Amino acid sequence: MSNLSQFSDLQIDWNMSPEHAVTMYLEWGNNDWHAEYPPVRSKSDYSTYFVVDTWGDQPVVRLVRRNSEAAIDLIEVPLPPRVANAFLAEYGDLKGLFEPTPEIKKWLKKELYEK
Template structure:
């Protein structure tokens, strides 16, 4: 059983990038009501999404649950070697928090049992 399978019942926002999350939850008023992600109204507005964290020696995927008060890390998962190596080949040693590629999202969906 996959390490992520226990999160298979969560409503994952597959299109929420770290940039959109910051705009929605940390910079209130920086997006309009007609945008794909309208401003949050209260701490009850919650998003669950994945990011690729490249601050360490190898990239990892983090499952994040965020509202206007906090970001909670639900899980940290090492990428399989082929995905980590492809990421490093494409992005080099650039450090940061990034949106997962489509290939990584497909792997995550399989790990969650969403296929």
């Protein structure tokens, strides 16, 4: 079991993707008030979400807390082999930051909330 359970009290935005985060926090004004994510109004607006990072040898998940000034990685956790292999089968050797797949979200929720 990972150390993710220490973050179980945080409000996680399960629908936030790296692309949405860039639109909201780095390209102010690039989204409208009627979108799923309205524009950021101040530095106190933040999101907490997961990304899959494939820049290393094996994919890892990072819990990110972002506002308009910074993105802070709260924790980095390697994916279990079965979940990592399924992700790699879908994405191959692409390098980057990705939104977690439904299977990864299911695993994350189990790690966060089941003790």
